[in-house]
Amino acid sequence: MKYQFNFFKNTIKTVLCASILVVSVSCEDAFEFDLPEAGSIEDKTLPTANFGYIPNALDFKTVEFNNLSTESTKYLWDFGEGNTSTEKDPSYHFAAGEGTYPVTLTASDNNNASHTVTLDVEVVDKFVPIPVTIANGDFNSGTADWKFTEFTGGNVNPFNSSGDGSFTKYDGTDNGAKTKGAKWTKDTSVSAGANARYAYQAILVSPTLVDRIVKYKLEYEYAIKTPAEQAGVAEGGNRIFSTILDGHYTDGALAVASTPISTKTVSEAKGKTSHTKVTQTFTANASGEVAIMFSAETAVDVYIDNVKVYGIVED
C-alpha cells in the first residue's frame, strides 16, 4: 500500500514536470524575440511623393501646399531659384505673380529611401470681388439704414417712405402687387435747401490696387410720375441722382460737398410704380470704403426701389 502510494506520487510529479516543460517550450517559437537586425525584414513599402496646392484666399501669389506623400517622414521642397523648404505643408510666395512654376517634392523615409515628383503649379489671378449686401435695399423697413448720422445745415431724414414701390421683390420675382419704396417730392429736392433729403449708405468693396482695377455695379429701379399723373417740371427736368461717394461720411454736408467717384442722372417718366431698372458701373477706390447716395431734383413725385451692388468679375 505504501509502495503503491509512493509510485503514484512520483507519477504525479513526473507528469507535472513534463507538462510544465512542454507548456513552457510549446510557445517558445511564437514569443521569441529577434535580436536586432537578425532576421529583419526589408522595407518594401517605399515612399511615394505627391502633393496638391490651394492659392491663399487673400493673395493669389501665395500658394499653400498640401503634402499627399505616403510612407515618408522627411520632405524637401524645391520651389525654384534656390528656394527650398523642409516643412511638411509649406506655403510659398511666388513673387513674380501669374505663371507656371515647376515645384519638386522629395519624400524620404527613415531608411533614406526617397521618391521625387515634380508638378507644375499654376499661379493664376482669379480675383473675386467682396460681395456687397445692401441693408434695407428693398425699403421694406422704411428709412432704416439710409440716414446720415448728422447733417450740418440740413436734414438727416433720407426720403419719404412710400407704398408705391416696384412690383418686383428684392429677389427679382414678381410680387403681384406694389412693394414698399423710397419717394422724393418737390419739397425734398436738392433745391429745397435745408429740407432736401439725401439717402446714404456706406459700403465696403474690394479696393483698386496698383496692379488691379476693381469694378462694381450699382443697380436700382426708379419711377417718375408722368405729366398726366402730376403736372410740373423742375428747372433742368425732373430727375434722380445716384452717386457713389469716395469714402465714408458722418456729416451729410461734407458728403454733398465732396467729389464723388461716379454720378448718374435718370429722368425717364413712365409713371408711378412703372419702374425702370438701371445700372451704374463704378471703379472702387484705393481704400475700398465707398458710399451710395441718392437725391432728386423734381417738381413731381419720384421713386426708388431695390438697390443692389454687385462686383464685376472679369476673366
Added chain:
Amino acid sequence: MKYIKFLIFAVTGAMFVSCDTEEFLNPLPDSAIVTNSFFKSDEDVLAGIIGMYDAVQGVNENTESSSIRYNRGVQLEYLLTEHRSDNTRSKTLEGSRADFHRYIVEPDNVQSEDYYQSMYEIIFRANNVLEYVSNASASNIKKYSAEAKFLRGYAYFNLVRLYGAVPLVTRVVNSDEKELLFTRIEEAKIYEQIVADLQEGVTYLDNAHKSRASKAAAQGLLAKVYLTQPTRNYAGAKQLCEDIINSGKFSLESDFKDVFYNELNDEIIFAIQYLSGNPDESQGFSSEFTSYSRQGRQDGLNIVNPNLAEDFIANGGNRTAVSYAAFGEDAELSIPENAEVIKFLPDGYDISDTNLPTYGGGPSNAGNDWIILRYSDVLLMHAEAIMEGNTTNSIDAINSFMEVRVRAGFDPIADRPSVLTVNELLLERRVELAFENHRFFDLVRLGVAHDVLGAHATLKGYTSYNIRRLLLPIPSREINLSDGILTQNPQ
C-alpha cells in the same frame, strides 16, 4: 484518485491547444472572404441574405461591450461621418470616439477599424450568398443575386468615400490570396463595380420591402453614386430620381416627426430595422446621443454644434423642434451650446421637462430604425442632378427643392427662390438630413469639404485638421497583416 492522471493529461492537452499559434498569430484579415458554410437550398440562401442585413445592423455595444472590433455595423457610423463634419461632436475629449470630431483619427482607432471590418463583413456575406445562389429556387436566383450585390455596392460605396482606394473582393477567396485581399484598387474601378452591382438591383428587384433591398433603394443609391463618382453622371442620376418620384410609391410625411417615429412610413425607401428591448436586435446609438441625463456609455456623442443650431433656427422651420433639444441651462440660451439629437429617442421617452428628461425603461436597447434612404433625400438629389454643380433656375429643380421646404412649414410662393444655388441646396440638406450621416458626404460631393471643414476646424481650434484628414487612415491591423501589400493613405 486514479482519475487524477487523466485530469493532468487533459489539462496538459488543453494547454497545448491554448497556445495554438494558428489562431493567435494568424488572425484573418478583415477583407478575407473565407467560406465556412455553404447554402444547399432556397431556405439556406434566404437565411444567408437575412444574415447580410444582420451585418449591416451590427452588434449593440450594450450587448457585447468589448471594445475590440465587434462588427458594430452602422451603429458607429455617426462617428465617422457626422463627427467629421461641422454638425456634431463628442462631449468628452477622452477615448477613441472623441478623435473623430477633432480630426485626429489614427490608423489604430478602434471604431474606424470596426467600421472598416463591418463593411467587409457585409461584402463577405454577400460574396458567400453569390457563391451558392445557384442552389436557390430557379425563380429566385436573379432576385437573390441582385439583393446580395445591392448590399455589396452599399458597403463599397461607404468604404470608397471614407477610405479612398480599397481592396476589391468580389468572390469567395482563401485567406492566402494576399494580393487580391490587400491590393488597393483605384477609386474609379471601385465605382465601376458599385454601379454594376446596383444596376442589377434596379433591373431585378421589386418594391416589396423597405427593410430589405428594393428597386427604389437601388435606384436612389445608384443616383447618389452617379452624383459622387469621379466622372459624374448627372443625367443618369436625374432619370433615377424621376423614376422614384414618378413611381408614386413614396411621399413625404406631412409631420416631420413621423418620419422617425412611424417606422417604415411612406417616406422611407430603405431602413435597417432594430427591435426595442431585444439585446440581439437592438441598437445602442439612441442612448449615446443623450448627455444631460446620460443613458449611454459616454458623456454624450453626436452633440449638436452651435453653428448647426444657428442654421436650424434660420432655415429649419418646423424641423428644428423635432431634430434637437437643449436641456438644463442650455435650454435658456438662444443658441444652445450642447443640444442633443432627438430624431432617435428610445421607447417611452419624455423630454417635456427640460430639467428632467427621461428615456423609458431600456434606452440602451433601443429599437429606432436606422434610415439609409428616404424620399426627401431623393427630391434634393433630383434638384442636385439638374443643377450639375451650378446655380439653376430650372422649375423642376426648384419644385423638388420646394417640396421639401414646404413640408418644413415654408410658404410655397413667398419662400420660393427664383434661382437655386449650390449653397442653398447644401444648407437645405443640412437641416433636412441632420444626424442621418449625410453632411460629410454632401460637403465632399459638392466640392466644398475643405473650405467648410477647414474654416470649422479653425473656428473650433481643431489644429490637427488638414486636407489629408478628409480620408480616414487605413486601419493598421490590415496593413500589418498584408505583408507590405496594403498601403496607407497620406498622413
